Amino acid sequence: MDKTLLRSIAHLRRHPAGLLLAAQLCAVVLYPVLDDSGAGRLVFGTFSIAVLALVLWVVNRSPTINWIAWLLAVPAVLLSLLADIVDAxxxxxxxxxxxxxxxxYAAIGLIIYMFGDQRVTLDELLAVxxxxxxxxxxxAFAFSVCQAWYPGSFTxxxxxxxxxxxxxxxxxxFSVLSGVGLSDITPMTAxxxxxxxLEMFAGVMYIAIVVSRLVGLSAARVRGG
Known part of the structure; x- marks a missing residue:
């Protein structure tokens, strides 16, 4: 195998969080294009399963318990496929x-990973x-469940x-978590x-604790030479 390809694979293996980030950003771009047809939704569904596989990979690299992630992921994939097949x-x-x-669970695992030491690596920055x-x-998945249980939850x-x-x-x-507002979607039910x-609180705490800590450690490393 070509040495350049081997180095690229090794680089990706060292930065699974970066690969997951790239895949999820690609999903944001692909979904509006693929959602207009049945074939497009099938392709996006397959891509979503690949993203789930990346999530499991990231969990496996974090200090969390691997079997919990598998216990959540496997039935989620099977139920999603079955829901499309039988229209349920x-x-x-x-x-x-x-x-x-x-x-x-995967997000918690990455946060624990980022707090694991006092050094800031490229993979930890990608993990942010x-x-x-x-x-x-x-x-977003929680909102989807909410509107299924309580019709008219969002206008x-x-x-x-x-x-x-x-x-x-x-x-x-994304709008709520980043603190920029509710966009044109408004919650209507309690x-x-x-x-x-809860998401507003999570977004503020994430920036205040996780991001500020990594920024502080990076600044300290720069000052220390």
Whole structure:
């Protein structure tokens, strides 16, 4: 095998968080393009499974318990596939619950990894972005479950009668987690508003504790030469 290819593979193996971050950002770009057709949704579903595999890889590299992640991921994938095959939305709701739990668990694992020492490596800096996207996805899955249990939980340009699409929920999640606002999606029910408030709190704490700590350590390393 070519030495350059071997070095590239070795580099990727050293930075799984960066690969996960790139995959999730690609998903943000691909979803609007692929969601207009059945074939496109199938391709995106396959890509989502690949992202889940990357999440498991990241969990395996973190100090968390691996079997918990597998216990969440395997039934989530199976239920998602089965929901598409037999057209059973209720199965997709359960799959989204499991995926939300998996993404939260993976985010916690990355945070523990970033707090593991006093050195800031490239992989830890990439983990900052990957953790943010993991949290955004986790809350979006939670919003999806919420609107399935409580119809009319979120309103938007299409009104209350139409459930929000996955892209709308993900867009709102990114907006809330980053602190820029609610965008054009508004929580209407008490459970929805509770979830949004929890995400607001998580976003503020993530920036205040995790990001500020890594920035401080990086600055100290620069001052120390």
């Amino acid at each position: 939305p209720q199965l997709l709701v359960v799959a989204h619950m499991l995926e939300a739990a998996l993404y939260f 972005g990957a953790t943010f996207t993991l949290l955004a996805w986790a809350w 938007g340009p299409a009104g209350l009668d139409t459930p929000r699409t996955w892209m709308e929920l993900l867009f709102m999640s 459970p929805a508003r509770a979830l949004v408030m």
